[in-house]
Amino acid sequence: MANTLIAEKPEHHDAIERVLARAFGPGRYAKTSERVRERGAILEPTLTRVALNEAGDVVGVCRIWRVEAGEPLYFLGPLAVDPSEQSAGLGLALVRDAVAACRASGGNGVVLVGAERFFRAVGFTPVPAGRLSMPGPVDGARCLWLALRPGGLDKVHGELSAPND
Ligand SMILES: CC(C)(COP(=O)(O)OP(=O)(O)OC[C@H]1O[C@@H](n2cnc3c(N)ncnc32)[C@H](O)[C@@H]1OP(=O)(O)O)[C@@H](O)C(=O)NCCC(=O)NCCS
Numbered sequence: 001m002a003n004t005l006i007a008e009k010p011e012h013h014d015a016i017e018r019v020l021a022r023a024f025g026p027g028r029y030a031k032t033s034e035r036v037r038e039r040g041a042i043l044e045p046t047l048t049r050v051a052l053n054e055a056g057d058v059v060g061v062c063r064i065w066r067v068e069a070g071e072p073l074y075f076l077g078p079l080a081v082d083p084s085e086q087s088a089g090l091g092l093a094l095v096r097d098a099v100a101a102c103r104a105s106g107g108n109g110v111v112l113v114g115a116e117r118f119f120r121a122v123g124f125t126p127v128p129a130g131r132l133s134m135p136g137p138v139d140g141a142r143c144l145w146l147a148l149r150p151g152g153l154d155k156v157h158g159e160l161s162a163p164n165d
Pocket of ligand 1: 023024079080082085086087088089090091092093113114115117
């Protein structure tokens with residue numbers, strides 16, 4: 001089925017929550033990524049992408065947040081595709097489109113917690129040991145980042161926190 005990717009609008013809120021609940025199940029709020037969001041990360045609806053099916057229902061989401069770690073950075077997540085639409089390329093399409101929006105906005109880089117096997121197709125690589133820390137336990141191998149411009153990650157370091165501005 002053809003899907004349309006667009007920026008998040010306030011009216012998508014409840015449908016996004018339903019997709020997240022169906023895709024992640026219970027335990028979603030225990031993730032360290034949730035701690036990053038709770039620590040004052042600022043949601044960027046214009047960079048976030050939602051996928052709509054032909055009926056106009058939300059079937060996927062890739063949220064983008066503004067954070068800080070020595071330099072301003074974007075934090076990607078949650079990424080979720082409704083189970084009825086998985087394995088058709090929508091997850092990667094959402095990530096590609098959200099990252100393209102971040103790049104167009106002139107950002108330094110994007111960081112996330114996720115599976116390298118999935119995200120490397122978009123260019124994400126593991127964060128070198130000691131460069132970044134998260135407000136909670138995280139498997140270092142799942143801490144990934146991507147520069148949005150040459151040298152964009154050079155000054156990034158420390159704990160992910162709320163943006164300064
Ligand atoms: C992860 C998710 C967004 C992928 O969406 P999708 O539309 O199925 O993704 P795509 O079709 O673009 O790519 C599918 C491929 O991604 C890979 N993949 C999916 N989930 C993966 C995971 N957790 N780890 C590694 N690879 C994964 C698989 O190889 C899959 O290929 P397959 O269908 O042949 O098995 C979706 O499975 C989902 O919502 N999962 C539950 C929530 C979640 O785990 N989110 C990611 C948090 S980092």
